[in-house]
Amino acid sequence: MAKVHVTTTINGEPMEFLCEPSDTMLDALRGSLNLTGSKEGCASGDCGACSITLDDQLVCSCLMLAVESEGHEIRTIEGMANGDKLHPLQQKFLEMAALQCGICTSGMLVASDALLKRNPNPSEEEVRFWLAGNLCRCTGYDKIVRAVMDTAAEMRAQ
């Protein structure tokens, strides 16, 4: 089957790629675009390790077709830091040991960022329910929730 040509924006950069019609956005990111920060843990939208945003909406890139990114704006973990300046969430995850093996970390950070953009002052319960689609098997979530809450407080103070 002929490949499809897709024109999109990824992390602020105009991008073009070819994909199979059946390829997921995660396939395209990790394959021809070589953006392997998004991880595949389940391929069924249950683990959140492949979280990205599509026009600022949080999505599992394994549940989205690559062709659906045509004309839209995609953000991935690779676009989270500003040059060599980490996003406050990234910095806080490091300082508070909110990652262990690190496989869920990209998705957790992208999802947390999407939350704080919608709601800069989330309660613990709101953080927990928002991140309920992002599985972590190492941390017990404790330090992740604390890092998100602390980052939110810090960002509000600025």
Next chain:
Amino acid sequence: MNVVTNNKWIGQRTIRPDGMDKVTGRAQFAADTTMPGMIWGKVLRSPHPHARIKSIDTSKAEKLPGVKAVVTSKDIFDFTIEKGAVMLGIQDMRWMCRNVMARDKALFPGHPIAAVAATTEAIAEEACKLIEVDYEVLPWSIEIEDAIKPDAPILHEFNKFEGKPSNIAGRLEHKKGDIEEGFKKADVVIERTFTTRPVHQGYIEPHACLISVAPDNKTTIWSSSQGQFMVRAMTSMLTGIPQSDIRAIPAEIGGGFGGKTIVYLEPLATMLAKKSGRPVKMVMTREEVMRATGPTSGSKSTVKIGATKDGKIVAAHGTFYLQAGAFPGSPIRGAAGCSFTPYDIPNLLSEGYDVVSNRSKVAAYRAPGAPIGAYAVECVLDEVAEALKMDPLDFRLKNAAKEGTKAAHGPVFPRIGYIETIEAAKNSDHYQAPLGDGHGKLRGRGVASGFWFNAGGESSAQVNITEDGNVVVTTGHPDIGGSRAGIANICAELLGIDYSRVSVIIGDTQTIGFSNLTGGSRVLFASSMVVTQSTEKIIQTLRERAAKIWEIDPEAVKWEQGAAHPVSPNAGQFEPLTLKELAEKAPAMGGPIGAGVQLNTVGADGGFGTHVCDVEIDVDLGIVRVTRYTAVQDVGRAIHPGYVEGQLQGGVAQGIGWALNEEYIYTKEGKVDNPGFLDYRMPVCSDLPMLDCIMVEIPNPKHPQGVKGVGEVPLVPVMAAVANAIYNALGKRFYALPMSPPKVLEVLDAPTQQAAE
């Protein structure tokens, strides 16, 4: 030994050396790796739980355009049964070669039958469908009760138990005193039977590897595992390629918890790469992970404990039947050896039975076997304490093992911190706080303790000083939970330099000496020992170099705050020489500065924890929520408290999942019915409360920094703590895991016969 007094870095919450890569998406996990010319491998798996493989015809698959190689069991080295065990660590390669690729019989649904490499994943999958396998489907059994029936279908005819072919593959016992006599002295005797379901380690990263084999057999493996040396050795044994020709490079690992301590894909990918002449990448799907890797055992345990009126345990008997899956090797040693160990029991018999059945071969899971045994023992202890009208922590205190207690599995305990964990739990805000009003929901509080052996073993380190005066430490075990941060803390502390000047690398098999698995709660214990000794050698060299420059005796040079200083009789005569200055002078003063140490480390001793758990139960829906949790553990010395807490919290979260929801569910056809994260219900963020930790620090006297392993104990007491809390809330006790909503409702609706037994 360099005694650390200032403690600038040890005990600090430093930023882990690999952290930046992991928060920016740069870190390279196994599935992130590609290579020019790479092709994809896929595995054809058995649909049947038990079937004789009469023939395999791969000709159609081989003819499919894009297919480059097909392998079957003929391509994997056969360790024949008759020649006896071929052990690699705790794994018998006779089973490993058959687990990696079915030989003669398929023994579980998901058992690999053949593997294909093709130019795309889709073609490889298509080719798998073209392989024709003639199966003679056989009767099967999955549950322990079915597998040990006299007329059960036998998985391995060669296996005999009490002289007859059997699915019982082994038995062990730990014995002390005389239980018959012991129980005669008891005023209260309680005996209960418990079952647990198999649960998966649930690492988020599926197994993956990329393997290149050159025509001269030089092989490079990038893979996700808990030990690159294990990968090298097992791949070598199963493919016949010498270890010296295999370079196993550890990718970053996305969780393991014991589940990545054996190979699944690597031997297949190696043979596909060898046959095709192309690098081969293989990545499991989540469904493959759930059907064909791990999990840990399901179990059936009977525990009987007798105590006198004054609260002293006088006798105990435990019988632990554990599912091994398709091949022998369930963790009966952990179940029978750990469960009673926190207690000083004069008369004890603890037995373990290893039972094979038609499900995937179990893999280690965080303190393998110990949580299963502890669930049974700690629940019965709770009942005995209640019968004696004793506080459950006081009952544990009264019977606690301490320095000098002889454990049933052999050792006499040195200074241990178990009592301190009970006392800390008892004095905690959590245990002191009232349960409070549940607003219509029932609340309860439970406690439980746990023990894990902890391991030492082989470890290698190399410490090199760079030309600009910084430090590169190389060790040999994959870092899953932040061990690089602990190693950097120690190295910076000993050298007296800033933490940021220490870089920590996980070496591959051909660049660093043999190091055993990341597992057994051994990594920081063992690696910090070899890193400490390597760093001490470096310090000695630096002192000698300074002495040479100053033309004084090396004994008159001390190393302090990152520099050599002259001491008596030359104190004050020379300006200190910093690490940077000495590194810059190295070419003229003796050459490169580096030191390596290899050790078979000993002195890990055991680890103990005591947990307190509060639950809230919605009796209409049967939903149990853990509302507060405190894990207390003797951690020896917390080299990086953030990652020690992380181990405690992570273990607790896994235990809560095991207690309340996680289980393998099977179809009538004997297949796993919930092989994905939607239906295999691991705890998500909104299922859990904050998880409090109390780190009791009783330094391990046998370790230069007082380190004790911490990774496994945190899972051991959890299921019992949750079960005891549920009993406290409901007045009804569960004898089976998981305590999921339908099962809670079943118990709530049942007449109260169990309690009256």
